[in-house]
Amino acid sequence: MSTYIIRRLLLMIPTLLGITLVVFTVMASAPGGISAQSLVEGQNLEPQAKKALEDYYNKLYGLDSPAPVQYLRWLNNVSPVGFTFDEAGNLDGFSLFKGSYLGKSFLYGRPVTDLISERVPITALLNIISIPIIYIIAVAIGVRAATQRGQSFDVGSSVVMLSFWSMPTMLTGVLLIGFFASNQYWHWFPTSGLNDRVALDMVFLPHWGSLSDILILIFSVLFATAFFIWMSRWSKPHARAACFAVIGLLAGFFMADALPEKEQGLITSLMLISLAAALFGAVAYAQYSVLRVFFMGLVGLGIGFIIAAYFQEGPFVRGFLLDRAWHLVLPVICLTYGGFAFLSKLTRTALLENLLSDYARTARAKGVSDNDVLWRHVFRNSLLPLITVSASLLPSLLGGSVIVESIFSIDGMGKLAVEAVKGRDRELVLSLTLISGLLTLLSYLIADICYAIADPRVSYE
Amino acid sequence: MSSADMPKNRPVEASYGKKIMRDVFSRLGAKLGLAWIAIIAFAAVFAPFLANSHPLLLSINGEVSSPALRFLTPGDVTILGVFMCVVVLYFLHLSFTKNIAVLAAVGGGIGLLSIIFVNPLQLTVYEQYRINEVAENYDWVIRAPIPYSPKDYLREQGDTGLEAPLSDEHRVHLMGTEENGADVLSRMIHASRIALAIGFIATGIALFIGVILGGLMGYFSGIVDMIGMRLVEIFEAVPTLFLLLIFVAFFERSLYVMMIIIGITGWPGYARYVRAEFLRLRQQEFVQAAIVCGLPLRSILFRHMLPNGMAPILVAASFGVASAILAEATLSFLGLGLVDNPSWGQMLNQSVQSSTFNWWMAAFPGGAIFLTVFAYNLIGESMRDAIDPHLKHKS
Numbered sequence: 001m002s003t004y005i006i007r008r009l010l011l012m013i014p015t016l017l018g019i020t021l022v023v024f025t026v027m028a029s030a031p032g033g034i035s036a037q038s039l040v041e042g043q044n045l046e047p048q049a050k051k052a053l054e055d056y057y058n059k060l061y062g063l064d065s066p067a068p069v070q071y072l073r074w075l076n077n078v079s080p081v082g083f084t085f086d087e088a089g090n091l092d093g094f095s096l097f098k099g100s101y102l103g104k105s106f107l108y109g110r111p112v113t114d115l116i117s118e119r120v121p122i123t124a125l126l127n128i129i130s131i132p133i134i135y136i137i138a139v140a141i142g143v144r145a146a147t148q149r150g151q152s153f154d155v156g157s158s159v160v161m162l163s164f165w166s167m168p169t170m171l172t173g174v175l176l177i178g179f180f181a182s183n184q185y186w187h188w189f190p191t192s193g194l195n196d197r198v199a200l201d202m203v204f205l206p207h208w209g210s211l212s213d214i215l216i217l218i219f220s221v222l223f224a225t226a227f228f229i230w231m232s233r234w235s236k237p238h239a240r241a242a243c244f245a246v247i248g249l250l251a252g253f254f255m256a257d258a259l260p261e262k263e264q265g266l267i268t269s270l271m272l273i274s275l276a277a278a279l280f281g282a283v284a285y286a287q288y289s290v291l292r293v294f295f296m297g298l299v300g301l302g303i304g305f306i307i308a309a310y311f312q313e314g315p316f317v318r319g320f321l322l323d324r325a326w327h328l329v330l331p332v333i334c335l336t337y338g339g340f341a342f343l344s345k346l347t348r349t350a351l352l353e354n355l356l357s358d359y360a361r362t363a364r365a366k367g368v369s370d371n372d373v374l375w376r377h378v379f380r381n382s383l384l385p386l387i388t389v390s391a392s393l394l395p396s397l398l399g400g401s402v403i404v405e406s407i408f409s410i411d412g413m414g415k416l417a418v419e420a421v422k423g424r425d426r427e428l429v430l431s432l433t434l435i436s437g438l439l440t441l442l443s444y445l446i447a448d449i450c451y452a453i454a455d456p457r458v459s460y461e
Numbered sequence: 462m463s464s465a466d467m468p469k470n471r472p473v474e475a476s477y478g479k480k481i482m483r484d485v486f487s488r489l490g491a492k493l494g495l496a497w498i499a500i501i502a503f504a505a506v507f508a509p510f511l512a513n514s515h516p517l518l519l520s521i522n523g524e525v526s527s528p529a530l531r532f533l534t535p536g537d538v539t540i541l542g543v544f545m546c547v548v549v550l551y552f553l554h555l556s557f558t559k560n561i562a563v564l565a566a567v568g569g570g571i572g573l574l575s576i577i578f579v580n581p582l583q584l585t586v587y588e589q590y591r592i593n594e595v596a597e598n599y600d601w602v603i604r605a606p607i608p609y610s611p612k613d614y615l616r617e618q619g620d621t622g623l624e625a626p627l628s629d630e631h632r633v634h635l636m637g638t639e640e641n642g643a644d645v646l647s648r649m650i651h652a653s654r655i656a657l658a659i660g661f662i663a664t665g666i667a668l669f670i671g672v673i674l675g676g677l678m679g680y681f682s683g684i685v686d687m688i689g690m691r692l693v694e695i696f697e698a699v700p701t702l703f704l705l706l707i708f709v710a711f712f713e714r715s716l717y718v719m720m721i722i723i724g725i726t727g728w729p730g731y732a733r734y735v736r737a738e739f740l741r742l743r744q745q746e747f748v749q750a751a752i753v754c755g756l757p758l759r760s761i762l763f764r765h766m767l768p769n770g771m772a773p774i775l776v777a778a779s780f781g782v783a784s785a786i787l788a789e790a791t792l793s794f795l796g797l798g799l800v801d802n803p804s805w806g807q808m809l810n811q812s813v814q815s816s817t818f819n820w821w822m823a824a825f826p827g828g829a830i831f832l833t834v835f836a837y838n839l840i841g842e843s844m845r846d847a848i849d850p851h852l853k854h855k856s
Contacts, residue, residue: 014691015691015694015695015698016698018691018692018695019695019698019699022695022696022699023699023704023707026707026708026711027707027711030711030712031712031713159490162835162838162839162842163831163835165838166783166831166834166835166838167831167835168787168790168791168827168830168831168834170790170791170794170806170809170827171809171823171824171827171828171830171831174809174812174813174823174827175820175823175824175827177818178818178820178823179818179820182817182818184817184818185818402700402702402703402706402795403702403791403794403795406795407813417703417706418706418795421703421706421707421710421711422710422796422797424710424711429707432703433699433703433707436698436699436700436703437698437699440697440698440699440700441694441698
């Protein structure tokens with residue numbers, strides 16, 4: 001195994017070289033390319049000052065040397081093993097431990113390492129929250145679709161998932177911001193950023209004015225959630241649907257009422273009310289109990305919070321944590337829905353293959369219950385493709401966050417990449433390419449190793 | 462067995478490809494997808510007759526003229542000509558390669574001729590028709606269904622600007638107007654050309670590179686395969702969007718450059734598929750036989766092997782068209798797309814740039830992107846189901 005890993009790690013080096021070479025060639029061969037002139041361009045300067053600035057850039061970044069030399073110099077800077085130079089730029093010697101230096105950004109005038117270490121946690125936070133959500137929803141839907149093959153849930157979910165997959169993130173983002181964050185409609189969520197400026201000074205956890213407020217909150221939330229979950233387990237679908245349609249009716253009415261004066265109107269209100277009622281009723285009518293419990297629990301939770309807010313007396317400080325969560329809701333929605341659409345399809349195919357296989361039939365013939373066959377035998381064997389895909393999910397999420405981060409103006413890696421590319425920032429673009437390439441290749445490797453661990457038949461010896 | 466040996470009365474069995482196609486398009490999803498793409502194609506071909514400020518026909522003092530025809534650009538003429546050619550070819554039932562050859566010749570010919578002979582007036586004054594119509598200078602006038610050009614900002618009306626759909630008493634804007642007063646629906650109809658062209662041409666370029674490289678990799682295997690796979694890995698390890706951004710930001714912004722760039726960044730997936738297919742096929746007898754016969758490499762690869770490995774590649778291409786359209790929309794949305802002509806992504810970007818949120822500026826172009834991508838994905842999905850022997854066997 002270790003020889004295999006070492007070989008794969010060594011094979012990464014030519015690939016990484018190739019990646020940076022491709023990107024560098026694109027940048028260098030572009031008309032205008034990267035030169036001191038194109039960096040200075042657009043600044044309103046005296047000719048002499050311009051010349052001085054150009055000379056400065058040339059000296060600092062070596063932009064006046066031929067492209068291959070520039071690339072080799074960059075390579076030497078980045079690789080941990082290489083030549084060292086003294087102050088005057090003369091060859092000093094060869095060192096095995098000189099450390100890698102990613103250079104200084106043209107655009108920000110700061111070391112690239114600083115910039116990236118600032119931005120990585122933000123993108124990582126987005127992805128760490130999104131990936132589990134993607135997997136949970138995808139597995140829940142995929143398993144259900146596979147066990148009910150050919151029935152209405154299977155067909156319906158596959159169409160809905162395909163449509164989610166086709167929905168461009170920018171459309172969803174723009175509409176979500178427009179309707180739920182702008183003050184023209186419902187101003188429920190913040191429009192941009194990851195926290196309010198005020199929240200930076202707040203304590204981490206939310207704070208209440210008095211003990212009674214906390215008790216009211218806990219009691220009302222618990223009671224409402226429990227009540228709604230109990231209702232979702234009610235065995236009469238028609239009664240369930242009717243009850244929930246009424247609740248949806250009320251919710252639609254409140255939403256219409258919450259609109260600003262300018263947008264209010266009879267048609268809008270009627271549309272909202274009927275839409276909410278239909279949605280609630282349809283979910284309550286659904287045969288899939290997990291979906292029902294989840295949705296109704298969520299509704300109960302929301303109603304509990306509203307009741308608590310109504311009875312609350314003392315001051316309430318939302319704290320840094322709640323503020324962050326509040327800012328994350330819309331971006332996370334945008335990041336997740338495309339992913340679980342793809343994964344649920346994969347889960348379904350993998351499960352189907354195993355459900356129809358001989359060992360599953362044998363287990364059923366022995367008298368193992370359907371649930372045990374599904375979760376103990378079939379599901380474990382169906383995990384393999386999910387593991388493999390988890391690796392390719394990482395680069396796609398990095399790419400996906402480009403759009404999400406620029407829509408929600410979150411200062412993460414994706415936005416940095418767009419800025420770097422637009423500003424023709426050579427050092428930053430190359431470093432970002434290198435890092436994302438490295439991450440991708442590492443995640444492929446990790447996936448292959450996980451594959452071998454999960455499936456004893458796979459071996460790389 | 463040649464066709465002469467067959468009994469005359471038995472119908473010739475349809476080819477595998479035809480059977481698959483019939484199977485694909487008997488599915489509801491594929492039908493709906495195809496219907497939507499047909500609508501888009503119709504809008505793209507007849508855009509100047511659907512949405513135009515120039516009247517289709519008008520009569521001044523008994524003299525009939527057609528400003529819409531007068532102002533057709535070489536591009537419009539070429540598209541119309543190619544469309545006619547496709548219609549004629551459909552009824553001629555020629556072989557696939559002949560079809561392509563005729564189409565390419567006609568397209569190129571009409572394109573060249575129209576560049577030389579069609580020169581519309583440079584100065585277009587959209588207002589004149591409306592002013593003349595109000596002043597009753599025309600005997601009669603037939604306008605396009607949407608009487609606004611994509612860049613007609615209605616300057617003479619004075620009161621234009623953002624308008625919600627159907628909110629104005631004097632003018633009908635089915636999908637509202639953008640900030641400068643141009644009709645959103647008209648812009649969308651004209652932008653449908655970009656979406657269609659980007660989808661097909663970018664995927665075509667990606668397929669071309671992918672099939673050739675993947676085919677060589679799969680056929681020769683060994684060291685060629687090793688080097689080729691590293692190349693594929695290089696292009697796959699950088700997120701596609703990032704690579705696209707770099708290409709677009711550093712080169713000029715034009716439709717053709719964008720097509721080529723989306724094609725260049727899209728090929729690794731196809732190369733993988735073709736390689737896998739060819740690795741499987743090269744062991745089979747018919748390929749061995751072709752090699753033994755001393756056929757040239759080109760013939761072995763493209764005449765004998767490729768048609769047998771085409772099915773999964775077509776599925777991938779169908780999804781590829783969808784992702785090419787998405788890629789263009791994303792680039793335009795990030796402000797790196799076309800500058801002068803409207804595209805769906807650019808219109809979406811416009812809606813973000815404006816200071817207020819106007820749902821019609823986001824929902825309609827965004828919805829068009831969504832429906833088009835969805836349509837291609839539906840067709841791809843149906844194709845995948847149709848060629849999957851696994852599924853057929855078990856159902």
